[in-house]
Amino acid sequence: MTQPASLRALEHHDGFLERHIGPNEAEIAHMLRTVGYDSLDALTDAIVPGSIRSQNPLSLPEPISEVEALAKIRAVAAKNKVYRSFIGQGYYGTHTPNVILRNILENPAWYTAYTPYQAEISQGRMEALINFQTMVADLTGMEIANASLLDEATAAAEAMTLAKRSAKSKSNVFFVSDGVHPQTLEVLRTRAEPLGIELVVGDDAQAAATDAFGILLQYPTTFGGIRDYRTLAEAVHARGGLVAVATDLLALTLIAAPGEWGADIVVGNSQRFGVPFGFGGPHAAFMACRDAFKRSMPGRLIGVSVDAEGKPAYRLTLQTREQHIRREKATSNICTAQVLLAVMASMYAVYHGPEGLTRIARRVHRLAAILATALRKAGMAVDEGFFDTLHVTGVDANAIHDRALEAGINLRPLDGRSIALSLDETTTRDDVVAIARAFGVDIDDVDALDAETADALPQGLLRTSKFLAHPVFNTHHSEHELLRYMRMLADKDLALDRTMIPLGSCTMKLNATAEMIPVTWPEFANIHPLAPAEQAEGYRQLITELEQMLVECTGYDAVSLQPNSGAQGEYAGLLAIRAYHRARGEGHRDICLIPESAHGTNPASAQMCGMQVVVTKCDANGNVDVGDIRAKAEKYGDRLAAIMMTYPSTHGVFEEDVVEICEIVHRHGGQVYTDGANMNALVGVAKPGKWGSDVSHLNLHKTFCIPHGGGGPGVGPCAVKSHLAPFLPGALGCNGVRTEGVGNGEVGMVSAASFGSASILPISWMYITMMGAEGLRRATQVALLNANYIARRLAPHYPTLYSGRNDLVAHECILDLRPIKDATGISAEDVAKRLIDFGFHAPTLSFPVAGTLMVEPTESESLHELDRFIDAMIQIREEIRAVEDGRLDREDNPLKNAPHTATQVTASEWTRGYPRELAAFPLATLRQHKYWPPVARVDNVYGDKNVFCSCVPIEAFAGEPEAFSEPNVM
Structure with a gap:
């Protein structure tokens, strides 16, 4: 009689582990024979040096099934309380059109794609990004826009450094209006100090009198005011400075574009174009600027070139200007963008079109104006000239805030006598009535108030220029049309839902459906990042547990989840090292050793921290040259701040001397930074925090299954040993005031939200929970x-x-x-x-x-x-x-x-010196399953000589590429 399988064996087989790992047991055995080993453990021992190999298994629970994990995280999510949030401060309620939710955010054809470095198989996502760039350039009134940045605060910091290297002024001062969002000011302070930039914060009158290389204005301000900055912009320009403006895309449908009144650089966040709060991210920020700055502009830029047949084709243009390619000469470490969220925002604009966006904006403004009228009639002071945000003064703010909370409403208390609130697309008449009631005001008839209320937009700043005139924004307004448009774009691309993407150092692995499901739950999606802490208990639990999981996987002692990209994690780690040296009276340490094989973001991040990069050699076998490291550590002695190395190396090997390298650097007083890009080769096998490394960033969008999204979102937590923990990034509390994060406040914020791209953290939590210690190894x-x-x-x-x-x-x-x-x-x-x-x-x-x-x-x-x-x-x-x-x-x-x-191989004439069949079907299996690239090989040189970065005129697709060409700008 056959012995029945045990219950435990049956349950184990039903787990997630076997679904995540591609090869089954028989296939693994076959591959092991091919490489000459009889077990995975034997192979691991042969590859990984014994000096770093972990002796004990990870202290994590056993693997569990998808059903069990979803039930577990559902209980965590239930601890969050979803209130109606009118806090504003750069984050607003929005309706994600369901057709975009299902077919972009929840669609692996979009979220599993890679950065569009291979243009021919990325035409769909690049068209969506061209739409994003056009949308931003049109609404801001600027000449060119990039394909997204990480968040508004870091975009503002990038604007500051762009202004520094582009302005004629020799001043070292950057002026920041007191109307900018608090989190933006925090990030600016973090970025400015290591670069020796002096920040001055004040009002408009002070700005006009300050000699600065640039100024940053908020338009509308964080308190809702819409100010006329034309005279101020003229004064700044007269001194050789540049004007940077942080703005709101929805407001710009109604008020004059910054490019029309003197702005040189415009930044902001496209979050309210269909992307939920998500406790702070991810959201697609943007930067637009004058054409003269395009070669210095940070981030990626999609442009239009031609393919081998002369037809229009998209590509990443001016790639040599990408900051991580420029290495130690970089002026920014931007690598990852927020492509998936930029695509969502662009499709929101495509779906609604200029008229729809204007209608949404007018409705939001009318509701805000009506509420302002009600409050004024009750004797309250409300600032004049606003779009969606009311600043109410001379009131008992604490009592109002408490009454609002009792009604399930979040407002923004500024101090004991003033309060602010921001209405949005999701606001209803009932919301306006409920908010007024929190102020002690009863609204009996909204329509009657509407009839007696004038608009509150300043007449001298009304928008008169047209925007989004391209047919793409005026065609796909029915769900059927948008659905087909998005499907057409997705069909042009190759993503993980179609094929293996065998990219070295980028770890394009399964992004399991079960991991993705919680992201769109309201309990995670609809929490404002500055909601009171008691409303985010589920997030706190998830964040704490994920931090503990990452600590266990890495061997470090503390983790900050604030960095919202790998490069931001690098930056946070180096800031921690810098602050640690300064706290010990060794602030003069400024040399960072970086092997010549390192990722380009490493030297870029080091220079942003004010460090001097010294490149070390690699030997003939691709290993870091230990002798050269020893010599340079001795040469720079008491100036040595750190070494940045990647392990396993960027050359794809486990180097034998990593422990010795750590000892050399420590002996000379430096700290060891290990780039976590290749952590997928280490989890469960070796821990950098245990072999002598002091800090690493981790790419959750690589090792821990957050999708690449076509070039973002990413998450880059910073993991450190205990002596560096006090110097992890700070945070903002629910009242927008600086609080201590993991760190003691020495280092400020590196991202706009305290927990970065919080809404996608459930993906990594689910992955680790379902895999368990056994599965991760x-x-x-x-x-x-x-x-x-x-x-x-x-x-x-x-x-x-x-x-x-x-x-x-x-x-x-x-x-x-x-x-x-x-x-x-x-x-x-x-x-x-x-x-x-x-x-x-x-x-x-x-x-x-x-x-x-x-x-x-x-x-x-x-x-x-x-x-x-x-x-x-x-x-x-x-x-x-x-x-x-x-x-x-x-x-x-x-x-x-x-x-x-397909056009080439089905043409009536075939002039190639080889058969059509060889061109199209080089393997017989392709006859059953064939991907047809939408364009032939793209001409990179043409694209760089004829820079064109907005939507292509329709007539260009009739075979007339000159229709979109511009004069040679090289």
């Missing part, structure tokens, strides 16, 4: 196995550039195509483009070594998908051999002409 081991399986299978065709102990790689491998290029003229870029014909996104191209492809398969990819990629790469190598031996022409071949569009 196994995920790491299978990631190592998958990378070594690919390297071993492809070894006869493409040499792996670097390997570690036992000739093994870590979680990624670098395929060296430079000999192929020398022999045939076929480049790594040609291989990348040819992979599109096979339905694959390319590996990382020419980073960290030019002429190579870096492959990271992750643990989520099945053996079937790995073999599909390997088969494609082998077939491509056979095509290269055909070029080598003369069977294919060196110029007219499938690689040089890739990718091939």
Whole structure:
């Protein structure tokens, strides 16, 4: 008689672990045989140096099922109290159109996409971002806008540094209006101090009298006032300074655009265009500026070029201006943007159009004006000239606030005698009545008040210029039309829902549906970041538990979840190191050692902290040169502040000397920063906090399953040892006043919200909870196995550039195509483009070594998908051999002409020197499942010489690219 399976075995098999990890037991055994090991533990021991390997399992619970995890987080969410929030301060209630909620935010075709570095397979998301840029440029009245930034406060900080390097003024002062949001001022203070910029805060009269390289204005102000800044802008310009303005896109449908009255740089947040509060994020900030600044502008910029057939095609334009590419010469460390949220905001504008947006804005303003009339009739003082925010003075603010809370309403108490409130798209007549009642005022007839209430917008600042005139904003107003438009864009792209994305150092792994589900629950989505603490108890529990999980995974002692990107996490970690040295009387330490193989954001972050970057060498095997580090640590002695290194290295190996490196740096008084980008090779296997590292940032959008979203959102927590914990970022309390965060207040805020992109933290919480200690370790081991399986299978065709102990790689491998290029003229870029014909996104191209492809398969990819990629790469190598031996022409071949569009291969004439079938179906399996790129190879040079970064005129798609070309600006 067969022995029945135990209940525990049956329950374990029903868990999440087997669904997250791609290969099953039989496939793992097959791959282990291929690489020459009999178990995952044996392979792990062969790869990971014994000096850093963890001896004990992670102290985390056992894996649980999706059903159990969702029930558990549902109980956490229930502890949040969803009040009607009219706090404002840059965050407003909004209705996410359901068609956008379901088909963008909840759609893996959009949220699993990668940054659009490979233009040909990113046309859909880039069109959505072009729409975003056009929307922002139109509403702000500026000439050019970027494809989003992290949040309004950091965007304002970027505006400050852009003004510093662009203004004619030699002043070192940046003036900030006292009308800016408190969180913006906090971030500005954090950013300015290490750069030696002097901040002066005051009113308009003081601004006019201050010699500054730039000023920042809020329009409307944080208290709702709409001021006429034209005279002030003229005065600033006369002194050679620049005018930066933080603004509200919805208000700009009714009031004059900043570009019309003298602004040079305009920033803000697109949150109220359909993106929920989310306890502070993620939301897509924006920056728009004058065309003259486009080469110094931070963030990504989508532009229009042409493809190989002369047709319009989108691409990331002026890529060499991207800050992380410029390394230690960077003026910003911006890398990740907020693409998914920018896409949502742009679709909100597409859906509503200019008339719809104006109608929403007018309704919000009417409700605010009606409420102001009611309060004034009751004898209260309400500031004149506003859009949606009322500033009420001379009242018992505490009593009003308490009455509002009893009614389930959040207002913004400023002090004991004044209060502010902001109405929004979600505000109803009943809300206005309830708010008035909290002030002790009864409204009997809203319509009657409406009839006697004039608009409160200043007449001299009404908008008269048109905006969003492009057909894309005037076509898709029915749900059916928008649904089809979004589907059409998604169909142009390759994301994880279609194919493996084997990008080295970017960890494109499964973003499980169960992890994503809680994000849109009202209990998480509809909490204002400055809501009273007792309303966010669920968030507090989730944040505390996630911090503890990350502490356990890393071996550090404390974590801040405030940084809302990996680069922000780097910055926070370096600020902590800087503050630690200063607290010990060693503020002169300013040298940061960075290996030449490091991610570009590392040197960019270091220079933002006022540190001087010293680059250290790598040896012939790709390892950090320990001798060079020792020599430079001795050379700079008491000036050594830190070393920034990536582990496993950016070259994809576990270096043997990491403990020695830590000891060298510590011996000379420095601190060790370990870039956490490659943490997917460490979780459950080794802990940086235990081998001597002092601080790391973690990419939750890599190792811990938050999706990349087409280039954001990201989350980059900063994890530190106990001696650095007092210097983690500060925070703002529910009243908008600075409180102590994890740190003691020495370091200010690095992001606008105290907990960064809080609404997506449930994703990582769910991942760790469902995987448990056992699952996290196994995920790491299978990631190592998958990378070594690919390297071993492809070894006869493409040499792996670097390997570690036992000739093994870590979680990624670098395929060296430079000999192929020398022999045939076929480049790594040609291989990348040819992979599109096979339905694959390319590996990382020419980073960290030019002429190579870096492959990271992750643990989520099945053996079937790995073999599909390997088969494609082998077939491509056979095509290269055909070029080598003369069977294919060196110029007219499938690689040089890739990718091939459906239009090309179905044309009546075929003039290529190889068959159509080879172009379109190089493997037989592609006949059943084929991705057709929407454009042929994009011309990068044309795009940089003819910079055009807004919606393409419709006539251009009739085959007339000159219709959107501009004069050569190089």
